[in-house]
Amino acid sequence: MSDKIQTKRQSRNQEASESTIKRSLGSKIFGYGSLTIIVLVTLFPVYWMLRTALSTSKTLFSDPTSLMPVNFTMGGFARALGLSTNAQALAEGGSGASVNFSLYFMNSVIVCVILTVCQVAFSAAAAYAFSILKFKGRDAIFFLFVIALTVPGIFLVLPNFLLIRELHLVNSLFGIMLPGLLMAPFAIFFLRQFFLGTNLSIVEAAVIDGANHFRIFRQIVIPIAWPQIITLAILQFIGAWNDYLWPFYVGSGKPESTVLTVGLGVFKSQTPQGSPDWSGLMAAALIAAIPMILLMIFAGKKIVGSIQASAVK
């Protein structure tokens, strides 16, 4: 019965969308034209990064509008990865300053993977307590997390930096991850919404059967919520990968605690003001961007879905 209504509605929707598709030629040209321009404006700077990264810095001036790399070389990448000698770097227009983006890359991977895994796991556990378990004061405690959600990050950077400094964790990867390791207010909020909105009568049945909550959490709730958990992990990972302010103040003092974004800033400030090493800089920027480009190519659908889901929830 309800199936019938469903199909009826679907076919009506289809008719509607078909009728709206019949547009005048002019509006079609405008629509597809605008979309093309938007796609070009989005992608061109990414191409320009690649084109510059593969050029020789010193001779960029000879043909600044060329769409192809000027004097093709992998030197920019070699400099960014700390593989070229000082003399080589200087000859190609590098600054000769030491940067090592393979190290920064590893640091970023370590920080972001550990941070994302711990944050999502602890947040999921907390969300379970705030939705499925029942106890006095539950919603009041949860409200504290909602307040935390609205506190602007910059306000907490100062006192948290002082705390990390007192713990002697400045210039360590652990100091960078510590404040976010145990929870993220958004993560708790997001998963709690999901748990509350899902029919979990199976959980109640399990409770009555005498299963303990740790087992229910691990063997029932986590599998049901897995797509949401992955969504959340992706969102948190992107955020952590791109963070700059916090890792700059906590980790920029030593190469061993410098993450990619911070390393890029350091590289930029080391190149001479008059003639920056644009090829090296763009190569470094690309190295930092590669995981995100790969993520988009292989999990684009999931990411697009994740972001859309975060709007309607």
Place this chain on the structure above:
Amino acid sequence: MANPVVAKRKRKSDFLTALPFMGPALIGLSVFVLIPGIRGIYLSFTEYNIFRAPKFIGLDNYTRMIADPVFWNALWVTLEYVIINIGIQTVLALFIAVLMQRYTRSTVIRGIILLPYLFSNVIVALVWYWLTDYNLGLINSVLDFFSIDKFTFFSDVTAMPTIALINVWRHVGYTALLIFAGLQAIPKDVYDAAAVDGAGEWRTFRSITLPLLRPVLAFVMVITVTGSFQIFDTIAVTTKGGPIHATETFSILISKTAWGNNEFGYASAISVALMVMLSIIAFAQTKLLSANQSDMDR
């Protein structure tokens, strides 16, 4: 008393079970949000350089702030940034979202449009700093090629709008996607009804799409405006607040005051002021945009 079983079940609380579940998160919240939050407020009433213990000075930081032209400059610079950034970004995102809804279902297109959001602010800033470079940047080289005067993108007048537009490039796809999700949630029947009534495209957009989109727009505006107010990364790797104070937004000023001048007390006072402003704005936005949420039950 009449039904002891029910009474017993009512009294049973999961609190002890809940403790290990929420324990880590509660520790995280207390140690890295609540206590630092209180400490930040306390420090705003002190004179504190990192080497000596904080000295309580009452409201001095706040009276100093009100008389400080650099503080007011930060307010105007930040507002200029937010207005240009959010204004252009929201209109453009709405336009892109409507385009996507009408002309394409392609996830690939949505993925491409979202791509800049996956790059860090630092990468985006560097790429555009390069494209807009005065000597060798592509834009000025093209202008030069056509014998048009080169344009200084980072002068005291143009730097803030340039940075605002750079960040539009990074965030517009993300914002468009959120709005697109909102558009998808509007039932088709409403459009059919409008079409039957003979409403034109613009009329349909104004009287149906926009009002029904309001909850999503409110959500989008609250996130993007609070984010926009805290602009830091892009400026930190390009102009660093200059030329002179032309791009010295709140976050830049706070970091300069704390780490540059070692005045952690005064910097805390400025960040308290910023937080209060943000709370008022977020509150006002929610009230303004979702008051009269009649339109559809969501």
